[in-house]
Amino acid sequence: MILVIGATGHVGAEVVKALAARGLAVRAMTRRPEGVRFPEGVEVVRGDCEDAESLREAFEGVRKAFLMTGQVTGSENLHTRAQVRAAKEAGVGYLVKLSVAKGGEDSHPKVAAWHREDERAVTGSGIDHTMLRPGRFMSNTLHWKHMLRRGDEVTVAFAKKRTAPIAPEDIAAVAVKALTEGGLANRTLELSGPEAITPQQELDIVAKILNRRLTLREPTVEETVDGIVRAGMERELAEAMVEHVLRGDYGAEISDATEKILKRKATTFEQWAEKHFKEEQ
Ligand SMILES: NC(=O)c1ccc[n+]([C@@H]2O[C@H](COP(=O)([O-])OP(=O)(O)OC[C@H]3O[C@@H](n4cnc5c(N)ncnc54)[C@H](OP(=O)(O)O)[C@@H]3O)[C@@H](O)[C@H]2O)c1
Secondary structure, eight states: OEEETTTTSHHHHHHHHHHHHTTOOEEEEESOOTTOOOOTTOEEEEOOTTOHHHHHHHHTTOSEEEEOOOOOTTOSSOHHHHHHHHHHHHTOOEEEEEOOGGGGTTSOHHHHHHHHHHHHHHHTSSSEEEEEEEOOBGGGGGGHHHHHHHOSEEEOTTTTOOBOOBOHHHHHHHHHHHHHHOSOTTEEEEEOOSSOBOHHHHHHHHHHHHTOOOEEEOOOHHHHHHHHHHTTOOHHHHHHHHHHHHHSOOSOOOOSHHHHHHTSOOOOHHHHHHHHHHTTO
């Protein structure tokens, strides 16, 4: 049995889909199983990383697991530590952990320290594992859809910053390889998309796909900080993090690991957006 934590998330949902398509026994964990649809044959379990008993039940009989955290960076009570504790108790033999690019080392020192601890819960567990370190997800642009329903303007923070965004489907494909094929044990994989682009370029691509004239508005620094605080981060850290991102040049490096592991080209933003922005029009 393979347990997928964050089974409703951008990467987790794709991991569940891909494992189920291979006919493997999959258990999908979510805090709210009601109303969530998974592929046929997938076992669904209610689990919350804040509830150790629910994690214990979710890990029962599990041999391998995909771990991620939906926690706001900087939160206390690391969910990953709770996940690993439950995995150890259950005798799980292999973990694939969704982390962040460079394990967060390019981030503000406090953010970097949090990610270091998060990864260490897995690397220090004594359980065989694969550490996935993707850069910015292409799916971060999906919230543009709400704005595009209301008009032609999209508000995007860090609009001039280049990143090498990666498709969640590609991250999931690497995770599934690690979980099913071996050869990636105890490796840390820096994963990126195939090109470095700015949010403005991403919006231009979406505009072309939708055949609309779209404009981008960059929020003020205060608005950006307020948005991060609303998502749950403490204000002081949010301010420091935003300043750090605006000052630096991070996240635009292109890694060939995705293509080498998948033995195919990594998905471009245009290919990904064709699928995800066109389907609801
Ligand atoms: N977004 C990016 O650009 C990016 C880049 C690099 C790395 N990452 C990493 O990828 C991860 C996911 O990123 P995302 O923001 O795109 O999230 P997401 O895919 O929207 O996923 C959030 C998931 O977290 C689960 N979750 C939240 N709180 C939980 C809890 N208390 N117990 C159990 N499950 C819980 C949710 O499950 P339910 O609601 O169904 O319970 C949901 O499946 C994060 O760790 C992030 O650091 C993201």
